[in-house]
Amino acid sequence: MADDVHPRRTTDYLMPLWRAVAVFRVAALVYAVITVSEDFPHYRHPNGGWLVLGVMTLWTAVTVLRYPPGPRAQLLPSADLAVTALCVLSTAWIETPTRLAAGAPPMAVMWMGGPVLAWAVSHGRRAGLVAGAVVAACNLAIHVPLSAYSLAQLTFAPGLLLLLGAAVGHLARLAVEAQASIERGARVEAAARERERLARAVHDSVLQVLTQVAKQGIAAGGEAAELGRLAGEQEAALRALIGTSAVDLADAGDGQADLRALIAPLGNALVSVAAPATAVPLPARVAEEVSLAVRAALENVHRHAGSQARAWILIEDEADAVSVIVRDDGPGFAPERLADAARLGRLGVAQSILGRLRDLGGEADVRAWPGEGTEVRLRVPRGTGAG
Template sequence: MMGLEVALWRAVAVYRGLALVYAAVVIAANFDGYAHPAAGWGVLAVMVAWTGYAVHAFSDPRRRGWPLLAADLAVATGCVLATVWVETAANIAAGRPTLPVSWVAAAVLAWAVAGGRRLGLTAALVLAAANLLVHVLAGTGRGIGGTTFNGIVLLVLAGLVVGHVVRLAREAEARLARAVELESANRERERLARRIHDSVLQVLAMVQRRGGELGGEAAELGRLAGEQEAALRALIGTSAPAPPRAPDADADLRPLLTAHASASVTVSTPATEVRLPGHAAREVAAAVAAALDNVRRHCGEGARAWVLLEDGPGEVTVSVRDDGPGMAGNRLEEAAADGRLGVAQSIRGRVADLGGEVVIFSAAGEGTEIEMTVPRRPGARPRV
């Protein structure tokens, strides 16, 4: 909201300055025909002084209250009415503009920015009445010309349109701020879901499974663990947005992946360093760990897995392949619908946050391969 407010008041200030220059040109061109030329320059001096003060005063949010708005409208109205004293009745009847010409519209714009179309229309009507009063006081009330009428219409339109646009802009900015807040909260929920899945939920699921196998009191413990797992999954939905992280140093991805090597896991990496931003490297390693955990849980004790790291010119690709039974085509969608978010959050969610993509190849009896591609630069999209 502060950015919009500043931009709107700066726009009004710029208009004041440009309209003042135009008014000065008009007064300089017409002063020799005024009834009181010196008074015309005096009105211009008032306009110059008020423009300088108003630009400074409206730049301070603490001063944008009724006293300043009322003073702004009063000065504009006074400059319009001063036309009766400065100009001749003949010139007024001939359709010459008032002394401040379009400069008075700055007061209408200020009221519209401060309070929307209602206040903008109110200020426009006050100045319209002042324009009409000029002709009445000059004795030319029946000879109101097209110039005066057009000026009044423009003032009314400025108050209505600018006030309406300001209201729409404020509503749009509020909706955008809300959308950003929701997106931030959603990302934090996904991050917490990944962390919980990688630790607490896996332990609870293991306790539930082993308790059921052992029976007796262990079965009751397993049942309680299962209930807590379900309750914890339900709670993964609300959290405060995480504070932004400061960028950290680059890290070599190879040692983070080779740490998973074992008798059943083969890790192949390039001979040279594969560097990523530290946060990105840790997230990729965590996604690989989640994939290997799925192999251990779903493919049996004797299953083998192979991790392959490939270093491309603009992205890094990590593949995790196993020789398990494979998956049915809709297996991942069903798991996500049941609240099992291992692939959806721990793998796809992490890679998506890094601007990358995940491709999964699987067929019954032929194992599963998960291919994760992330860009080297944060926020960049991988090459296709």
């Protein structure tokens, strides 16, 4: 079953299948009554036949009323399989050896398919195959010696039970996954509508104010120009944030986050972000730590390269890892400067960038060339940090 679907909602999705199982049980019981009525005169223990039929009738009522099993009835499928197996095995005592050797059907006939269906709907195709194998084994056991039967006779009923369990289990899984996809699509659509509403509200208020501050600050010059520049950067970042698709934010899946959606808001007039066209999913904690390392790299650009330095962020989604490269056109620095800073206790790069990636099981490399800028390379292997 789909792992991200709540068990109670899963049961609701499968109610049509449970109703079909109930109809099958009742119809199979009617067929068993007809079969027992016709074969009654030939039984070795006729009263035993009616006794088993009574058990089948009572158990049919129980399963029709109690399925699907709730939290307090988790053992019901196991009990169902056990009762059915006993009813099938009882045929060896009720029927005559001669009739069994001639291929007489078990007491339960089609009714023995009930628990196979129940297991398949409740737990999926593997469980359906297990239940089918148990019932099929009981059916073969009452027809020993097997040498009296052709290969077709031996494999028809067991093969049909196994096919029944696999097919219905697969159908049940498809039903759950389809319903989960519908619900997830509805959530994404609702999130997209909410994002659009917020975007309109922000555009009509905050963005207009930031635009006006940026224009007037730059025109005034001096300290106001710096304020105008900061307002312009925040405007660009806010536009990128509200422009990020809600589908992009949600498509990474349960426990995952799209790294693009976390890094895209960092782009502005001085920072360019290049990313793949599709989502770059990582475990949520890993994606957050990588984005914080990128932010730390950009802070170092503004702090050491100047307020007008440009930066470029490149996200690469590789088969076995995700890489992020941050470059700037600042003055750079001498290769030994990082080691000197760490020795003097200035651990900004060592902790906020290198330390973060090391804790994630990834790699970080800072390269700089005097007069030619700085490059920070971050790389996180796939599957790391998920726990």
